[in-house]
Amino acid sequence: MNGSTSSTRATLNEIPNRIGFAARSALMLAAVLVVASGVSGCRRRPHVKGTVAVDDVLQTWNESGLDTASVENVDAAPWAAGACSRGQVANLDVLMCEYATDDSLARGEQQMQSELAREQVSTGLVTRTSRTLMAIADKRESDPTGQTIMKLVHGFRAVRQP
């Protein structure tokens, strides 16, 4: 009995070590995943490989002092795109979509132009860099001279192409 008690005590003494080992392992695994995600450029939005990422555009705008918090992922199907995000930046409606092929990009551009015409925006434009489209619509006459629009365009085009 004394032998079994000592062995049980020894087993119980090992439990904290085993828990510590498991916790340490989990922490190490989490650290590896975090580092790996940073290295691979993991983004918080869906992204079509081979074209400019919306995340990178938003980061460029943020660095120039623009608030992009309201830009959210939206269904990309209406725009024939692989990924789309939409929101307001500087009181302007912005839609950005990433495309995998030139054909789908052409269809998406036509859709965006049609929407601008349908909504009879005060000012609007559709532009592209790589296979990423951006449509800007000023529906409230917030930017009649277009200078804020051009600031967004310059930031959009400044993103390094993949």
Place this chain on the structure above:
Amino acid sequence: MPNRLRLDRALRAPLRLHPRLRHCLFWLILFAGTSGAATLAFAQSGVAKYRGIHPLSPHQGRFCYIDLPHVHRIPPPDLRVYRVVADNQHVFVGDPVALGYDGLKFTYAGPHPLAMPNAPELAAAYCYIEKPHYHAHAPVETARAAFALKDDVYWTVAAPTPEFEKDRHNAWINQVQPIGGYQPPAVDKASAPPGHQPLVLPPAQAAPTAHAAPPGRGAPGNRPTGATRRKGRTP
């Protein structure tokens, strides 16, 4: 003569207009047609298309600085300072400073090839502003040979092509009034560089009259006067 015959002759008689009236009618129809086409395009699309910077309606000093294709709800109020290119896009070709522009500008001594960087389809077109004026662009590289730059003024050194006279109706741009406070560039025509060839429109030729042909004979394409015209036969 029976009334029926009188009516028949009245309907068959060619419409005769004074040459000056005919000339005015031509310009009126051209202007209305251009405006009507642009208005129709706007009505069909819901927005008006622009390419590059341009004055904002009603051309009283506000300016749009979007330097790429874009759209506005309001169409151009004055087509004299625009050219319409592919896809019904309006390209502003006037003096931007005269209509409120406040940015980088380049001085031209007089009429010149348009040579705009954002409108290659206007490569053969001309600017008809007769007095020294500004544009927001320098001549494109491919057209630099037609210009000489002296004292920061672009002077034309190439003879005009046939398009210069063919598109002479665009000289209506000289009727556009600048906004208050506009200061045109100070250019001394006497300081023009060697080889300068000023572009001057020759006087408009008078339209040929219906009475130019000798009596009794019709010039080709003219209807003979006072004669009954039989179908399929020329009297």
